[in-house]
Amino acid sequence: xxxxxxxxxxxxxxxxxxxxxxxxxxxxxxxxxxxxxxxxxxxxxxxxxxxxxxxxxxxxxxxxxxxxxxxxxxxxxxxxxxxxxxxxxxxxxxxxxxxxxxxxxxxxxxxxxxxxxxxxxxxxxxxxxxxxxxxxxxxxxxxxxxxxxxxxxxxxxxxxxxxxxxxxxxxxxxxxxxxxxxxxxxxxxxxxxxxxxxxxxxxxxxxxxxxxxxxxxxxxxxxxxxxxxxxxxxxxxxxxxxxxxxxxxxxxxxxxxxxxxxxxxxxxxxxxxxxxxxxxxxxxxxxxxxxxxxxxxxxxxxxxxxxxxxxxxxxxxxxxxxxxxxxxxxxxxxxxxxxxxxxxxxxxxxxxxxxxxxxxxxxxxxxxxxxxxxxxxxxxxxxxxxxxxxxxxxxxxxxxxxxxxxxxxxxxxxxxxxxxxxxxxxxxxxxxxxxxxxxxxxxxxxxxxxxxxxxxxxxxxxxxxxxxxxxxxxxxxxxxxxxxxxxxxxxxxxxxxxxxxxxxxxxxxxxxxxxxxxxxxxxxxxxxxxxxxxxxxxxxxxxxxxxxxxxxxxxxxxxxxxxxxxxxxxxxxxxxxxxxxxxxxxxxxxxxxxxxxxxxxxxxxxxxxxxxxxxxxxxxxxxxxxxxxxxxxxxxxxxxxxxxxxxxxxxxxxxxxxx
Numbered sequence: 001x002x003x004x005x006x007x008x009x010x011x012x013x014x015x016x017x018x019x020x021x022x023x024x025x026x027x028x029x030x031x032x033x034x035x036x037x038x039x040x041x042x043x044x045x046x047x048x049x050x051x052x053x054x055x056x057x058x059x060x061x062x063x064x065x066x067x068x069x070x071x072x073x074x075x076x077x078x079x080x081x082x083x084x085x086x087x088x089x090x091x092x093x094x095x096x097x098x099x100x101x102x103x104x105x106x107x108x109x110x111x112x113x114x115x116x117x118x119x120x121x122x123x124x125x126x127x128x129x130x131x132x133x134x135x136x137x138x139x140x141x142x143x144x145x146x147x148x149x150x151x152x153x154x155x156x157x158x159x160x161x162x163x164x165x166x167x168x169x170x171x172x173x174x175x176x177x178x179x180x181x182x183x184x185x186x187x188x189x190x191x192x193x194x195x196x197x198x199x200x201x202x203x204x205x206x207x208x209x210x211x212x213x214x215x216x217x218x219x220x221x222x223x224x225x226x227x228x229x230x231x232x233x234x235x236x237x238x239x240x241x242x243x244x245x246x247x248x249x250x251x252x253x254x255x256x257x258x259x260x261x262x263x264x265x266x267x268x269x270x271x272x273x274x275x276x277x278x279x280x281x282x283x284x285x286x287x288x289x290x291x292x293x294x295x296x297x298x299x300x301x302x303x304x305x306x307x308x309x310x311x312x313x314x315x316x317x318x319x320x321x322x323x324x325x326x327x328x329x330x331x332x333x334x335x336x337x338x339x340x341x342x343x344x345x346x347x348x349x350x351x352x353x354x355x356x357x358x359x360x361x362x363x364x365x366x367x368x369x370x371x372x373x374x375x376x377x378x379x380x381x382x383x384x385x386x387x388x389x390x391x392x393x394x395x396x397x398x399x400x401x402x403x404x405x406x407x408x409x410x411x412x413x414x415x416x417x418x419x420x421x422x423x424x425x426x427x428x429x430x431x432x433x434x435x436x437x438x439x440x441x442x443x444x445x446x447x448x449x450x451x452x453x454x455x456x457x458x459x460x461x462x463x464x465x466x467x468x469x470x471x472x473x474x475x476x477x478x479x480x481x482x483x484x485x486x487x488x489x490x491x492x493x494x495x496x497x498x499x500x501x502x503x504x505x506x507x508x509x510x511x512x513x514x515x516x517x518x519x520x521x522x523x524x525x526x527x528x529x530x531x532x533x534x535x536x537x538x539x540x541x542x543x544x545x546x547x548x549x550x551x552x553x554x555x556x557x558x559x560x561x562x563x564x565x566x567x568x569x570x571x572x573x574x575x576x577x578x579x580x581x582x583x584x585x586x587x588x589x590x591x592x593x594x595x596x597x598x599x600x601x602x603x604x605x606x607x608x609x610x611x612x613x614x615x616x617x618x619x620x621x622x623x624x625x626x627x628x629x630x631x632x633x634x635x636x637x638x639x640x641x642x643x644x645x646x647x648x649x650x651x652x653x654x655x656x657x658x659x
Contacts, residue, residue, distance in 0.1 A: 162186040170183050331353070514549070550657050555656070559589070579592070640653055
């Protein structure tokens with residue numbers, strides 16, 4: 001048995017070593033490939049940038065050389081060419097005579113000079129540059145005059161592209177075993193060129209100049225850079241791979257093996273086993289975590305028991321009933337004390353009952369159907385049933401049901417609540433509602449009393465008072481009768497306003513129709529024409545046109561109240577302005593007076609019932625503006641008052657929706 005164990009251990013060690021050698025190889029191979037790709041990409045990027053910079057520098061040199069040639073040509077053209085003495089070896093331009101120019105002149109001392117125009121000068125400068133092996137340039141055109149300026153294929157394609165707006169072309173060519181950078185740009189016709197080239201216009205492309213720069217040195221520099229970068233990359237990759245091999249073997253493979261052994265020990269229950277920790281890296285931290293696993297596991301087991309006790313306390317002390325119902329049979333599997341209290345049965349009794357056996361017999365099938373629906377759909381439901389008491393009577397219970405799975409067993413979780421107190425509260429609320437309904441009926445009865453039983457006697461008093469006033473001659477009695485008439489009129493207005501306001505309070509909504517509120521207000525003005533004339537007041541109706549709005553005919557009462565107040569509280573001989581303003585989707589009706597005005601703190605009280613301001617000078621019931629506000633609110637609008645911006649007085653306004 002011992003021999004078998006020893007061989008088994010050796011086999012395990014060998015397997016472990018093979019395993020980690022294989023892992024090390026895979027890790028190094030993967031990391032090596034990643035590193036190689038990254039380094040190669042980095043050096044390739046450097047090489048490309050270096051190559052681009054070298055070529056860019058050559059390109060700049062070619063541009064400079066081209067500009068120098070062009071500047072030299074412009075200098076020549078600006079002076080009409082340069083004359084040199086015609087001596088042996090001086091090259092003549094035989095093509096000047098073809099364009100009508102005499103190339104030679106003879107001085108008074110019989111010396112002959114010949115013209116070097118810009119084209120000939122460019123060719124001679126190119127020959128000198130070529131002999132110096134610094135650069136070479138070539139002037140050419142699609143419309144050649146001098147056959148020696150014949151163009152190659154690249155120059156032909158370039159000249160054709162210049163006609164299409166291209167400003168320069170380049171290529172790298174191999175000539176006589178040497179690399180050259182060929183740059184070509186167009187030559188444009190300027191005013192001085194028209195002397196020789198009469199068939200062109202200013203700005204046309206006459207031809208172009210090719211500049212050749214030797215690229216051998218630049219190409220050698222590029223190749224040298226490539227070799228150096230490649231060598232650096234190879235050395236760097238090999239160095240990183242060697243470092244990785246050393247680090248993996250010393251810092252990962254062996255610590256991981258220690259972790260494997262420790263994990264097996266702890267898994268077997270040896271919580272006293274300690275894994276050696278040699279450093280503070282990630283594996284060292286993991287080793288420390290393994291070392292604390294035993295104590296943490298013991299603590300976790302303790303916490304589990306404590307959590308179990310806590311949830312047991314919640315389960316038993318909950319103020320709501322909790323019951324687990326077997327989803328297949330309907331039997332009560334478990335419940336808390338509150339559920340026992342609600343059902344007035346102990347758990348041992350409840351376990352022998354199906355949940356639907358606790359409700360009234362006529363409701364059993366309904367509960368059974370609801371519970372099976374929960375099982376089928378997997379979602380919870382809120383419902384209400386009456387449980388039968390063990391002795392007599394019922395208990396109203398509210399159910400919140402959900403579907404749960406505990407250890408692969410499906411249950412219906414029921415949270416229950418005794419509704420006895422809520423039912424009593426609902427009964428009280430029902431009684432209160434009935435009382436409120438009777439109160440509203442009494443309010444309507446009171447409104448009828450105001451409208452008929454009180455208003456009729458007041459009207460009779462008014463009639464007899466008017467008769468007595470007409471026949472009375474005694475001034476003292478006449479004064480008393482007028483006082484009676486005045487106060488009786490106030491009583492009638494109060495009764496009518498109170499009845500009107502009570503009716504408006506009971507209205508929830510009005511029926512609207514499209515009407516011109518400007519025309520409605522004008523009719524109201526005509527109804528008050530006698531009052532205006534009596535007080536010698538002038539009314540300016542500045543609103544012109546048609547003002548369609550969704551209103552009820554009762555809106556006329558709003559306009560009448562506003563106009564009546566303006567007449568009543570404005571001095572004799574004063575002015576009133578009525579206007580209608582456009583507020584996008586609403587109309588704002590304004591009535592401006594020039595009376596004594598209203599203090600700022602009193603404005604908020606004006607539209608409240610029985611609230612008046614300035615008691616010494618304001619008469620009325622205090623209901624008129626409250627009625628205005630109620631009617632406008634039923635129209636979905638608003639009402640208010642502002643100071644008169646043009647002087648003393650107020651601006652009363654209401655807002656209604658456009659049609």
